[in-house]
Amino acid sequence: MENLLKGKKGIIFGALDEKSMAWKIAEKAHEQGAIFTLSNTPVALRFGQLDELAKKTGSEIIPADATKVSDIQNVFEKSMDILGGKVDFVLHSIGMSLNVRKKIPYPELNYDYYVKTLDISAISFHKVLQVAFKLDAINEWGSVVALSYIAAQRTLFRYNDMADAKALLESIARSFGYIYGRERKVRVNTISQSPTMTTAGSGVAGIDALMDFTERMSPLGNADAKDLADFTVTLFSDLTRKITMQNLFHDGGFASMGMSKRAMLQYKQSFENNCEDCE
Numbered sequence: 688m689e690n691l692l693k694g695k696k697g698i699i700f701g702a703l704d705e706k707s708m709a710w711k712i713a714e715k716a717h718e719q720g721a722i723f724t725l726s727n728t729p730v731a732l733r734f735g736q737l738d739e740l741a742k743k744t745g746s747e748i749i750p751a752d753a754t755k756v757s758d759i760q761n762v763f764e765k766s767m768d769i770l771g772g773k774v775d776f777v778l779h780s781i782g783m784s785l786n787v788r789k790k791i792p793y794p795e796l797n798y799d800y801y802v803k804t805l806d807i808s809a810i811s812f813h814k815v816l817q818v819a820f821k822l823d824a825i826n827e828w829g830s831v832v833a834l835s836y837i838a839a840q841r842t843l844f845r846y847n848d849m850a851d852a853k854a855l856l857e858s859i860a861r862s863f864g865y866i867y868g869r870e871r872k873v874r875v876n877t878i879s880q881s882p883t884m885t886t887a888g889s890g891v892a893g894i895d896a897l898m899d900f901t902e903r904m905s906p907l908g909n910a911d912a913k914d915l916a917d918f919t920v921t922l923f924s925d926l927t928r929k930i931t932m933q934n935l936f937h938d939g940g941f942a943s944m945g946m947s948k949r950a951m952l953q954y955k956q957s958f959e960n961n962c963e964d965c966e
């Protein structure tokens with residue numbers, strides 16, 4: 688399918704390097720005819736490769752720390768200037784936990800870091816929605832998407848305080864989605880993505896084993912960042928106008944599985960190998 692996003696304008700938060708989900712989504716949105724601005728923190732702009740993506744997609748970059756309402760407001764105001772009016776889609780692809788980075792286990796959370804995790808990874812989504820709503824910056828039938836993870840519903844070893852952030856993120860999508868839908872016919876959803884090897888993903892301890900497990904458990908296998916880009920552009924398009932307030936699992940079927948044949952075989956093998964170190 689071609690030109691699914693022809694005439695659509697958007698804002699993409701959170702592309703850091705070419706492994707980023709937001710990067711792949713930006714490439715796909717561009718390929719499908721959208722125009723958009725890109726935003727990330729000043730630090731990410733210094734150390735990432737966002738210039739390359741901006742050049743490739745003909746986009747302008749607007750720096751913002753997504754925990755600062757004034758920065759987000761600047762992103763929306765400048766984007767409307769640059770793109771020539773209200774936007775049709777917004778991607779929130781932002782997450783970070785200092786507790787995860789510093790390997791602080793969940794029962795020993797540092798509370799300053801915990802508050803930062805929630806602010807950066809979840810409350811920033813509320814801030815994006817609030818600014819957009821106040822500025823009336825999104826066209827009717829527009830679409831806002833944030834990226835989530837199944838740790839919002841189920842406990843996964845070592846996902847730490849990011850699980851709490853994702854639960855809050857998904858709740859914000861429902862709470863704000865109701866108001867934004869009722870008042871302005873704007874959709875708000877989260878996509879719960881398979882574990883994926885990005886900068887944020889590789890910060891999760893044991894991501895290799897986790898990805899192997901979810902691959903074995905999922906009848907369709909893990910969804911990668913390119914698969915996610917395909918799915919996300921459908922949510923930005925006019926083909927999904929009545930989907931809102933949802934958390935949509937994009938994980939090859941993992942969320943509905945209890946045990947698979949492939950995972951069972953691997954588990955049995957671990958007994959044969961006398962795996963002592965398996966927690």
Ligand SMILES: NC(=O)c1ccc[n+]([C@@H]2O[C@H](COP(=O)([O-])OP(=O)(O)OC[C@H]3O[C@@H](n4cnc5c(N)ncnc54)[C@H](O)[C@@H]3O)[C@@H](O)[C@H]2O)c1
Pocket residue numbers: 701702703704706707708709727728731751752753754779780781782783807834835836879880881882883884885886887888889
């Ligand atoms: N990689 C995975 O396994 C996986 C799975 C499900 C969901 N997700 C989610 O996808 C989203 C994107 O992550 P990714 O995997 O592409 O990794 P990534 O590291 O490429 O992206 C995370 C982005 O968040 C940005 N960010 C951090 N603090 C910020 C702040 N204060 N203001 C603005 N931006 C800030 C970073 O600069 C970076 O661009 C995150 O919400 C992540 O939790 C990731």
